Structure formats: structure tokens, C-alpha cells
Amino acid sequence: EAQVTQNPRYLITVTGKKLTVTCSQNMNHEYMSWYRQDPGLGLRQIYYSMNVEVTDKGDVPEGYKVSRKEKRNFPLILESPSPNQTSLYFCASSLVGGGNEQFFGPGTRLTVL
Amino acid sequence: SQQGEEDPQALSIQEGENATMNCSYKTSINNLQWYRQNSGRGLVHLILIRSNEREKHSGRLRVTLDTSKKSSSLLITASRAADTASYFCATGDQTGANNLFFGTGTRLTVIP
Numbered sequence: 294e295a296q297v298t299q300n301p302r303y304l305i306t307v308t309g310k311k312l313t314v315t316c317s318q319n320m321n322h323e324y325m326s327w328y329r330q331d332p333g334l335g336l337r338q339i340y341y342s343m344n345v346e347v348t349d350k351g352d353v354p355e356g357y358k359v360s361r362k363e364k365r366n367f368p369l370i371l372e373s374p375s376p377n378q379t380s381l382y383f384c385a386s387s388l389v390g391g392g393n394e395q396f397f398g399p400g401t402r403l404t405v406l
Numbered sequence: 407s408q409q410g411e412e413d414p415q416a417l418s419i420q421e422g423e424n425a426t427m428n429c430s431y432k433t434s435i436n437n438l439q440w441y442r443q444n445s446g447r448g449l450v451h452l453i454l455i456r457s458n459e460r461e462k463h464s465g466r467l468r469v470t471l472d473t474s475k476k477s478s479s480l481l482i483t484a485s486r487a488a489d490t491a492s493y494f495c496a497t498g499d500q501t502g503a504n505n506l507f508f509g510t511g512t513r514l515t516v517i518p
Contacts, residue, residue, distance in 0.1 A: 397448035
């Protein structure tokens with residue numbers, strides 16, 4: 294089954310404790326992206342990647358890192374999480390190039406105390 | 407920000423009625439897509455309309471695009487309780503990537 298998976302689905306952590314949210318897709322997509330969703334703000338892009346070893350900032354990259362060492366994986370790293378990073382996070386993938394639908398993971402609900 | 411806006415923010419209708427949601431955006435686009443999100447879950451792609459198209463249909467969905475007004479609308483006909491969800495428009499930029507800029511969403515409630 295074609296899908297995007299994220300782990301963990303739920304995470305409660307404390308300020309400053311480094312964490313990684315994993316994202317994996319099995320559709321051989323070149324493009325992958327991370328979003329955060331907050332009430333009243335819709336989805337905002339954090340980082341995206343157009344291929345292995347190619348990453349770029351989205352609208353809200355501060356406080357986040359990503360890496361793309363393999364085509365299927367695109368982990369999101371919070372080196373020192375803060376309470377304002379409490380949010381619902383989505384990973385998505387697609388073929389590269391405009392006009393392609395994005396496939397979304399189920400989401401990771403992160404709470405930073 | 408290139409983020410769009412949906413209108414209304416919330417819509418409540420009876421089963422069988424039509425639901426219309428509007429989206430306005432700010433910059434030139436390559437395409438516009440509509441996604442659906444059931445509460446707290448991942449988004450699911452519904453329909454895509456390219457910048458050179460004016461109208462598109464898919465089942466009970468009809469999308470229009472007016473690039474001169476920088477706006478789009480999504481019509482769901484003969485709504486069902488299962489259509490209850492949030493609906494987002496997303497505009498595709500004109501770079502070589504597939505970046506999408508999402509609106510703030512319309513929360514649709516269909517009352518059985």
C-alpha cells in the first residue's frame with residue numbers, strides 16, 4: 294500500500310530535550326516536505342526536499358533541522374524544543390515539479406512542556 | 407506569506423444541500439488544489455485545477471478558478487454526513503519544486 298508513515302504519532306517532551314520525528318514514504322517520490330498545523334493558521338511549511346541531499350527552508354524553519362540521506366526518509370529534528378513548537382506536524386511527499394498531488398502522513402502531535 | 411484564505415471559516419448545512427467554499431490567494435500560481443482533513447488526521451487530495459483551466463469536475467465536486475480575481479471555489483453537491491471535515495485550498499508556486507501554500511481552511515459540518 295502506498296503510504297507516508299510518521300513516528301511517533303504522539304509525543305510529550307520537555308523544553309530542551311532533543312527529539313526526532315521520522316517520516317518515510319514508499320512511493321519513490323523525490324519531493325518531501327514538513328508542515329506544522331496550528332489552530333487558525335492552517336498548514337505552514339517548515340522545510341522541503343527535492344531530492345537526496347537537497348533541502349531548503351519553508352516559511353517557518355526556525356528551530357528545526359532536516360536531513361535527506363535516503364530518498365524514502367526525511368526526518369525532522371528539534372535540537373532544543375520550546376513550548377512554541379507544540380503543534381501538529383505533517384510530513385508529505387510527491388513527485389517533484391508543479392502540479393502534483395501531495396500524499397500526507399497521519400500526523401505527529403507534539404507537546405513541549 | 408503566500409498563504410491563502412478560505413471563506414467561510416465554518417459552514418453548517420443539512421444533508422442533501424450543496425456546500426460552497428471559497429479561496430482567495432495573493433500571488434501568481436501554477437495550480438490550485440483542494441484537500442480534505444478529517445479531524446486531526448492527515449490531509450487527502452481531492453482535486454487539482456491548473457492555472458489555464460477555469461472549471462473542473464470530479465464526482466460531486468466542482469472547482470472553479472478565476473486567476474484575474476485570484477480566487478477559487480469548491481462546490482460539494484448533495485452533501486452527506488460523511489463530508490463533514492475541514493477543507494483546505496493550496497496554491498502551487500511557479501518554481502520547479504512542488505511547494506504548496508495552504509489556506510486556513512473551512513470547517514464543514516453536514517447535519518444528518
